[in-house]
Amino acid sequence: TPQNMEKLQIMEDSLVVAADSMYESFIPDTHIFYSERFAKQLVRALKIPNSYYYPFDSLKKVINIIYADDNTYRILNWEITPSNVTKRYYGAIQLPQEKLKLYGLLDYSEQMGKGAEDSILTNGKWFGALYYRIMTTEVQGQKVYTLFGFNDASPLTSKKVLDPMTIDERGVRFGAPIFGVASQNYPRQRINRFILEYKKGVQASLNWDSERNLIVFDKLVSLSNDPGRKYT
Numbered sequence: 001t002p003q004n005m006e007k008l009q010i011m012e013d014s015l016v017v018a019a020d021s022m023y024e025s026f027i028p029d030t031h032i033f034y035s036e037r038f039a040k041q042l043v044r045a046l047k048i049p050n051s052y053y054y055p056f057d058s059l060k061k062v063i064n065i066i067y068a069d070d071n072t073y074r075i076l077n078w079e080i081t082p083s084n085v086t087k088r089y090y091g092a093i094q095l096p097q098e099k100l101k102l103y104g105l106l107d108y109s110e111q112m113g114k115g116a117e118d119s120i121l122t123n124g125k126w127f128g129a130l131y132y133r134i135m136t137t138e139v140q141g142q143k144v145y146t147l148f149g150f151n152d153a154s155p156l157t158s159k160k161v162l163d164p165m166t167i168d169e170r171g172v173r174f175g176a177p178i179f180g181v182a183s184q185n186y187p188r189q190r191i192n193r194f195i196l197e198y199k200k201g202v203q204a205s206l207n208w209d210s211e212r213n214l215i216v217f218d219k220l221v222s223l224s225n226d227p228g229r230k231y232t
Contacts, residue, residue: 008054011045019062022080031080035090042076042092043102052096066131068145071096073167075147077105079130085155089128093172103172109151117191118183121174127193128153129161135208139178142166146178148207152200156231160206162194162215196220197230 018041022034045051052074056065063078077091091105107128112119116127129149137144144164151159164176175192183189198204198220206217222232 004048004050005054007048008045008051011041011048012054012056012059015041015045016058016062019059019078022078023062028081028083031082032088035078035080035088039090039092043100046094046102047100049098051100052094064130066134068134069136070143072143075131075134077130079128079152087151087153089126089130089151089153091126091128093167095167105172107153109153115185117193117195118185118189119175120192122171124172126174127151127161127163129159129163133208137178139176144176144178154200156200157197158200158202158204159198160196160204160217162206164193199223199231 015038018034018038022031022038025031025034048054059065063076065074065076067074073093073095075091075093077089079087079089081087089107089109091107093103093105095101104124105126105128106124108121108125109116109127109129112127121127127149129147129151131147131149133148135146135148137146144166147161147163147165149161149163151161162179163174164178166173166176177190177192179191179194181191181194183191196204196206196217204218204220207215209216220227222229224232226232
């Protein structure tokens with residue numbers, strides 16, 4: 001309605017101002033506080049009926065808003081820097097309903113360790129990342145959304161990630177054995193997500209090549225001939 005459109009425009013302006021504080025606050029320790037306050041403001045805005053159809057054009061310039069190609073949901077996510085060497089990721093998945101249907105996401109990447117490629121995540125747990133592409137495929141009659149993301153949270157390495165996601169009446173589930181890559185921890189099993197980890201400050205590509213119908217990524221070589229140390 002025109003009234004709700006006006007409310008959303010006012011709230012969007014307020015969110016853009018709030019985002020500036022969570023990114024640019026002089027004291028890094030306060031970035032988490034401002035980010036959580038921003039998240040609460042965002043939820044209040046999304047509770048306005050049919051907010052899914054409001055594009056948030058101004059807010060898109062300061063946080064990441066990306067839609068599934070079949071328009072069954074959108075992801076709103078962002079990163080903050082609570083210290084000079086770490087980052088933290090926030091996100092939520094909104095479904096296109098009149099009354100707000102929102103799945104909040106909790107960055108669980110630090111706790112996953114060496115099992116990150118093998119894990120299945122539910123109950124809002126999530127391998128935090130900023131997403132730059134969503135691909136939809138059908139696997140055994142179920143839609144699987146492969147999320148292409150970037151995680152720069154480690155002080156020594158950066159990561160590009162392919163994270164398969166499914167949504168059903170039970171909620172959101174991250175991870176699925178859809179890649180033809182064997183697990184290093186369980187060689188007889190496939191990985192549940194693909195992670196490309198490399199030295200901080202290096203540019204590494206991971207994306208879809210539509211001409212070749214393939215996911216293409218850079219070959220990484222250790223500078224010290226020790227592939228186990230990802231920061232090399």
